[in-house]
Amino acid sequence: MLFRSLLVHDAGVLWRTALASAAMSLEALRGTPTPFDPRIHAARPHQGQLVAAEHLLTLLDDSEIRASHLDDDPRVQDAYSLRCLPQVMGAVRDAIDFAERVCRIELNSSTDNPLVFANGDVLSGGNFHGQPVAQALDFLTITLTTMQAMTERRIERLVNPDLSHGLPAFLIENPGLRSGYMMVQITAAALVAESRTLTVPASVGSIPTDANQEDFVPMGMAAAFKAGRVLRNAQRVVAAEVLCAVQGIELLKPLSPGQGVRWLEQRVRDPAGPAIAPLTEDRPPAPDLERLARAVAAGELDPVGLL
Numbered sequence: 001m002l003f004r005s006l007l008v009h010d011a012g013v014l015w016r017t018a019l020a021s022a023a024m025s026l027e028a029l030r031g032t033p034t035p036f037d038p039r040i041h042a043a044r045p046h047q048g049q050l051v052a053a054e055h056l057l058t059l060l061d062d063s064e065i066r067a068s069h070l071d072d073d074p075r076v077q078d079a080y081s082l083r084c085l086p087q088v089m090g091a092v093r094d095a096i097d098f099a100e101r102v103c104r105i106e107l108n109s110s111t112d113n114p115l116v117f118a119n120g121d122v123l124s125g126g127n128f129h130g131q132p133v134a135q136a137l138d139f140l141t142i143t144l145t146t147m148q149a150m151t152e153r154r155i156e157r158l159v160n161p162d163l164s165h166g167l168p169a170f171l172i173e174n175p176g177l178r179s180g181y182m183m184v185q186i187t188a189a190a191l192v193a194e195s196r197t198l199t200v201p202a203s204v205g206s207i208p209t210d211a212n213q214e215d216f217v218p219m220g221m222a223a224a225f226k227a228g229r230v231l232r233n234a235q236r237v238v239a240a241e242v243l244c245a246v247q248g249i250e251l252l253k254p255l256s257p258g259q260g261v262r263w264l265e266q267r268v269r270d271p272a273g274p275a276i277a278p279l280t281e282d283r284p285p286a287p288d289l290e291r292l293a294r295a296v297a298a299g300e301l302d303p304v305g306l307l
């Protein structure tokens with residue numbers, strides 16, 4: 001149960017990190033924070049959606065990049081992967097909150113069989129059955145796959161000159177002669193594809209055991225192992241977005257992003273942290289990506305103190 005609870009905790013850390021990463025992508029792509037206006041979300045007040053929109057506005061506050069394209073921008077609306085961030089990331093948060101509630105109840109429950117009560121009654125029951133936790137973990141697997149899939153779409157926008165609104169192809173000067181971050185998007189796409197194969201729920205796959213006495217079992221460990229694998233994939237996909245988005249911010253200098261995005265940029269460049277240098281010449285992206293993935297998993301890029 002401890003392993004499953006740690007999965008849920010790490011998913012919450014990743015959610016905040018992914019929100020900061022998404023805010024950095026929005027800045028690099030010169031998107032608008034207008035869709036995060038609280039009046040929009042008050043009209044459809046899912047709790048996670050309200051929180052995600054509020055956090056995004058905080059992360060994007062005081063942005064010179066936003067001020068630079070307030071006037072004469074020919075675009076009417078951003079793509080869904082930017083404009084619908086509160087709706088999608090809010091749904092992800094609500095799913096993580098649900099899994100957290102299930103784990104909290106489970107950690108503070110009696111699951112023995114039989115149960116011995118204070119009056120001496122000894123009752124046989126089924127509190128050991130792991131269906132609530134298995135279902136929650138299957139839900140967590142699905143929602144983390146959703147999050148990383150949306151993240152990959154923003155990575156594609158960052159590296160694709162047809163979608164990036166002025167950034168060079170693959171986020172490097174002289175693309176074609178240089179590959180830049182081409183392989184980072186391909187890596188993210190491969191991770192998302194793998195995660196999608198793991199979203200079939202384990203908790204519906206009961207196989208009877210023990211001479212059919214245990215004739216409906218939850219397959220909870222299978223759900224936990226799948227959720228752990230998808231979580232690790234999601235951490236790497238978010239790291240891939242950070243790697244591309246911070247390069248996009250670099251290419252917009254001397255304009256400065258919002259306060260939360262500035263914090264994330266400083267953490268990424270910090271010599272005592274991941275120490276990711278700006279990309280000026282081709283270099284293998286794997287070492288940078290792995291350092292960022294470790295930082296994401298360790299919570300080093302979690303903006304919790306800002307939110």
